[in-house]
Amino acid sequence: MPDQTLAAQDPPVPPPPDAAVVVEDLVKRFGDVEAVRGISFAAAPGEVFGLLGHNGAGKTTTIRILTGRSRPTSGTASVGGHDLVADREAARAELNLVFEDQNLYLRLTGRENLALFAQLYGAPPERVDALLRRVGIEHAAGRKVKTYSTGMKQRLLLARALVNEPRVLFLDEPTRGLDPLSARTLREIVRDLAAAGTAVVITTHDMTEADELCDRVAFLAEGRVVALDTPRELKLSLAARRAGRHARVTLDDRSEHEVPLDDPADRRLTEWQAAGRVLAVHSDEPTLADVFVALAGRGLDDEDGDDGDDPGPDAPSDGARKWWHWLVWPYRPGGRR
Ligand SMILES: Nc1ncnc2c1ncn2[C@@H]1O[C@H](COP(=O)(O)OP(=O)(O)OP(=O)(O)O)[C@@H](O)[C@H]1O
Numbered sequence: 001m002p003d004q005t006l007a008a009q010d011p012p013v014p015p016p017p018d019a020a021v022v023v024e025d026l027v028k029r030f031g032d033v034e035a036v037r038g039i040s041f042a043a044a045p046g047e048v049f050g051l052l053g054h055n056g057a058g059k060t061t062t063i064r065i066l067t068g069r070s071r072p073t074s075g076t077a078s079v080g081g082h083d084l085v086a087d088r089e090a091a092r093a094e095l096n097l098v099f100e101d102q103n104l105y106l107r108l109t110g111r112e113n114l115a116l117f118a119q120l121y122g123a124p125p126e127r128v129d130a131l132l133r134r135v136g137i138e139h140a141a142g143r144k145v146k147t148y149s150t151g152m153k154q155r156l157l158l159a160r161a162l163v164n165e166p167r168v169l170f171l172d173e174p175t176r177g178l179d180p181l182s183a184r185t186l187r188e189i190v191r192d193l194a195a196a197g198t199a200v201v202i203t204t205h206d207m208t209e210a211d212e213l214c215d216r217v218a219f220l221a222e223g224r225v226v227a228l229d230t231p232r233e234l235k236l237s238l239a240a241r242r243a244g245r246h247a248r249v250t251l252d253d254r255s256e257h258e259v260p261l262d263d264p265a266d267r268r269l270t271e272w273q274a275a276g277r278v279l280a281v282h283s284d285e286p287t288l289a290d291v292f293v294a295l296a297g298r299g300l301d302d303e304d305g306d307d308g309d310d311p312g313p314d315a316p317s318d319g320a321r322k323w324w325h326w327l328v329w330p331y332r333p334g335g336r337r
Pocket residue numbers: 030033034035053054055056057058059060061062
């Protein structure tokens with residue numbers, strides 16, 4: 001169990017009135033399995049919000065509830081101000097999603113696929129070509145989807161999810177299986193959508209992607225939010241708790257030196273700077289993957305957790321214990337980077 005003396009924290013900040021997504025004390029049980037154990041967070045319009053965690057952490061269950069595909073056991077969730085249980089159809093009109101299990105009509109063209117969905121949503125037909133342009137596949141609009149690459153299909157799915165101009169877009173592993181260039185293009189489209197005011201909630205296993213794309217991330221472990229903040233703040237919080245921080249300094253003679261950052265008596269960096277000798281300084285700032293390991297006790301690549309016990313959120317590793325609870329924070333206003 002968590003050390004409750006460390007769990008003392010300020011009360012959660014209430015979500016802002018204009019929040020695009022609000023989740024409060026959400027619980028989902030499947031028989032004996034408690035997939036989601038009382039999570040809370042809010043996402044603002046124009047924010048890219050990441051849900052991160054190991055397989056089985058509860059991400060998909062949360063997103064299924066938030067997209068009206070599953071009912072919570074208890075707690076509340078709303079999208080665009082509409083409760084997903086009491087006001088499900090109104091909530092669903094405000095959202096759309098790109099999920100792994102979604103299919104396209106392979107024998108139809110890209111344009112025909114979109115036109116079908118536009119019709120379903122009652123969207124004006126001219127939106128179809130606008131969306132094809134927006135995701136950059138207008139050149140292939142007249143081709144059958146079965147001739148599309150994985151990246152093109154993913155862009156078409158994204159276009160399809162935009163036919164109802166959703167206020168909130170849910171993306172499950174949006175760049176899985178894409179080459180680096182396609183992944184980058186997709187991330188750019190997502191950022192543009194957010195810049196135009198759409199709230200985007202993504203799940204990903206890719207910590208570099210989460211760092212690059214998300215304004216804030218929530219780490220889920222065993223159905224609980226164990227940390228929630230901007231990637232930058234999460235990394236800096238871990239850095240501040242690490243002993244033996246140092247910078248690697250490269251000088252004009254190509255020599256490299258490790259300079260401790262916690263030792264005021266070490267004046268070398270200042271002296272090298274004064275002498276104009278510094279070519280480069282690299283810090284050892286932790287990555288988001290480091291944060292994940294510190295929180296979960298193991299990395300994402302180590303799915304079977306065979307590097308030792310997986311302590312999970314109830315029993316953070318000793319290294320993580322000092323700061324683990326410190327980061328648990330359901331909502332942080334003005335958290336944008
Ligand atoms: N329909 C279901 N019936 C029983 N248990 C379920 C069901 N759906 C999910 N679970 C369980 O709930 C827990 C959370 O699953 P969930 O799919 O939400 O995790 P996840 O974080 O999305 O994992 P992944 O990264 O593998 O998609 C798991 O233990 C899973 O086995």
